Amino acid sequence: MKELLVATKNEGKIGEFRDMFSKYNISVKSLLDLDESIDIEETGTTFEENAVIKAQTMMEQLNIPVVADDSGLEVDALNGAPGVYSARYAGIEKDDNENLQKLLNNLEGIPESQRDARFVCAVAVARPGAATIVKRGTCEGSIANEPQGSHGFGYDPVFIPKGASRTMAEHTSDEKNKISHRHHAIKQIEEWLKTQA
Numbered sequence: 001m002k003e004l005l006v007a008t009k010n011e012g013k014i015g016e017f018r019d020m021f022s023k024y025n026i027s028v029k030s031l032l033d034l035d036e037s038i039d040i041e042e043t044g045t046t047f048e049e050n051a052v053i054k055a056q057t058m059m060e061q062l063n064i065p066v067v068a069d070d071s072g073l074e075v076d077a078l079n080g081a082p083g084v085y086s087a088r089y090a091g092i093e094k095d096d097n098e099n100l101q102k103l104l105n106n107l108e109g110i111p112e113s114q115r116d117a118r119f120v121c122a123v124a125v126a127r128p129g130a131a132t133i134v135k136r137g138t139c140e141g142s143i144a145n146e147p148q149g150s151h152g153f154g155y156d157p158v159f160i161p162k163g164a165s166r167t168m169a170e171h172t173s174d175e176k177n178k179i180s181h182r183h184h185a186i187k188q189i190e191e192w193l194k195t196q197a
């Protein structure tokens with residue numbers, strides 16, 4: 001089984017990459033296995049820019065292929081916020097619960113019909129001596145009035161995927177991994193993943 005580095009410290013993402021890469025016979029190493037003190041500044045203004053920054057920074061240090069994910073939630077009624085700032089919406093310290101509470105507060109009084117949102121994920125593959133690949137996947141849905149469910153991470157307890165009647169956090173990990181923004185982005189790097197196994 002081949003091992004790939006995913007340049008993330010987010011445990012929720014790491015679990016999902018592990019599950020989704022296993023079908024390609026690829027095991028996942030993350031920054032948590034490498035050196036927890038690594039801190040890559042996300043200076044981009046788009047998901048794609050930040051994913052490329054994270055993947056290329058580690059590829060240049062280690063001279064191996066590196067995958068990275070930059071993702072977040074876009075809410076139409078908030079003009080696309082929190083967007084690329086999803087991880088630090090409620091402050092620099094990452095706190096999923098505070099982020100989610102701030103989101104609900106900002107949407108207070110906004111009716112169901114105007115709570116459309118989408119999860120976005122850009123996945124980048126930086127390769128020594130070859131062009132960087134970057135692909136985007138999305139998952140459309142809407143924001144619930146209150147958190148429900150305990151699976152997943154981040155905003156999953158308040159995100160209802162389009163056509164579903166439960167939040168993403170009420171979906172099992174297998175269910176989420178079939179419909180998520182991350183799934184749709186990874187699907188687009190499938191040909192490259194198959195060359196790695």
Ligand SMILES: O=c1[nH]c(=O)c2ncn([C@@H]3O[C@H](COP(=O)(O)OP(=O)(O)OP(=O)(O)O)[C@@H](O)[C@H]3O)c2[nH]1
Pocket residue numbers: 007008009010013042069070071072073086087099119152153154155156157159180182
């Ligand atoms: O409910 C969610 N389900 C998801 O599937 C999901 N994917 C992303 N997000 C949110 O967007 C931020 C990413 O920001 P982000 O890409 O900078 O990641 P991060 O800072 O957490 O880790 P790293 O990969 O940068 O190390 C995360 O923290 C979450 O708040 C999600 N929320």
Ligand SMILES: [Mg+2]
Pocket residue numbers: 042087
């Ligand atoms: Mg980050």
